[in-house]
Amino acid sequence: MSINKILNNIDEVLLMGPGPSSIHPSVYEAMSQSTLGHMDPYFIKIMDETKAYLQSILQTENHLTLPISGTGSAGMETCFVNLIEPDDPVLILINGVFGKRMEDLAGRLGASVDVLEFEWGTPVDVDRAQEQLKQREYKILAVVHAETSTGVRNPVPEIAELVRDKDTLYLVDTVTSLGGIEIATDTWGVDALYSGSQKCLSCPPGVAPATFSDKAGESIANRKNKVPNWYLDMNMLTSYWEGQSRVYHHTAPINMLYALNQALYLIMEEGLENVFHRHLENHKLLVTGLERMGIRMLVEPECRLPMLNSIHLPEGVDDAEGRRRLRQEFKIEIGAGLGPLAGKIWRIGLMGHTARPENVERILAALEEILP
Ligand SMILES: Cc1ncc(COP(=O)(O)O)c(C=O)c1O
Known part of the structure; x- marks a missing residue:
């Protein structure tokens, strides 16, 4: 059958x-339109528009803003794999499943990972994080904004203040928060974040919005080693997502990007x-x-x-x-x-x-x- x-x-x-x-009918309608080529000028326009919508919704001017091909976990992988090099000191604040997943991922990349764990169902504690940040210079401080496994909103803006004047890069998971509560990427001073399409954006799963600050971009550009994952290498992805002449990297999930564009449009239209x-x-x-x-x-x-x-x-x-x-x-x-x-x-x-x-x-x- x-x-x-x-x-x-x-x-x-x-x-x-x-x-x-649940998905809005107009998002399904966008998905079922004819597939364009991934280098088609009309499709490039759709990419640019999608990027602009993402910048608005994320309240950022970061030029490194794009939807990663893959689900939220691919977004997580993109942020970690581009920013971490072996032995980099990383601090992760954990109070649920997705903080644990960050720990697993950073460990696989050879980072020197410290974690602070908090009771599930309670928020991470800013004072404990502050104490820990006095003990060691971290390259990355990572936390989940909306911990989906418990329903807790972590104090992302307050934690941002702890690293505002440091070299530390602030990495935030916004898979569940994007499109449901405020994310003021630039004002808060978030350096890297990723999300997913299937939560408050109400788009089917399959694309993961992500953004990197200039500081994070410099860190990626000045790596000692190549990004160990070819598919998620931001240096290569940007040559497809930016500039006058686009360079093929991988075939974009065209119809998923139509869907994301429409889902973002609906949010912009509603305000x-x-x-x-x-x-x-x-x-x-x-x-x-x-x-x-x-x-x-x-x-x-x-x-x-x-x-x-x-x-x-x-x-x-x-x-x-x-x-x-x-x-x-x-x-x-x-x-x-x-x-x-x-x-x-x-x-x-x-x-x-x-x-x-x-x-x-x-x-x-x-x-x-x-x-x-
Ligand atoms: C907070 C958070 N981070 C990461 C993920 C992983 O996203 P995905 O399942 O789309 O790979 C999820 C999924 O539920 C999530 O809720």
Whole structure:
């Protein structure tokens, strides 16, 4: 049977997990347009426009701004592989799965990695980070802005102040935060960041926005060794993404980039502030409804993410069976807990196009049904 027949027989699922999120119909429409050549002048225009949208949404003038071909992890890999050389001292602040992934990646590249770990469900502690930064000169300080495994917003602007006058490069994971809460790349002094398309940008997974400051760009240009990953080498990628005459590097995922362009256009059209406000208002609506049902949130209000809401598993509800019923009976996908929080929490996403009052009402009504 053809994939189209198979998929047509599956009911549409409301994606309220930790990503992917639901996609706007106009993004699907953009994806299904005819594929242009990757060096076609019209496609080059689309690349330039996409880059400009990304610069606006990331609040940056960095010329090294582009979507990496691959998911959020490819974005992470791009930042680390371009900035790290063997034995470079790297400090990673960890309070969930994705901070751990950073540690793994930096270690594989031969960095001399120090980590500070914090309890999952709480934010990283700025004072402890400050103390650690006095102990050693680090080339890179890395942290996850929106820790999707717990629903915690880490104090990225406050941490930035710790390295503002240092040579240290500040690297931030914005996979879940981009398009849902503010990211003021230049004002905060972030040197490198990466994101993903499938969270608050509401685009299918497959491209990873990334940006590098001039300071990070210089560090890449002055490396002692070649970037050990050919595909993600920023020196080569920029020759395709910048300048008058573009040089082929790899065949861009053309239709994915149409989709990203349209997803970014929708955010620009709605207005960044309005998009953030919509995420926050729907989060408040959800929390009010959950608390009315006696469901407790994992994270304290002051560091909760609007787009990722972790709840303690309600009394008397079986984790897997509860999620199965939501998926089968109510056509809603939510996320399970990960690592130490497996079996203890559920994660309800309100990302991008999913963050709408009708979806909040739908999940609250479904939860009401499955609670004992
Ligand atoms: C904070 C964070 N970083 C990195 C990733 C990895 O992204 P991907 O799964 O798209 O490779 C994710 C995915 O959920 C994430 O939430």
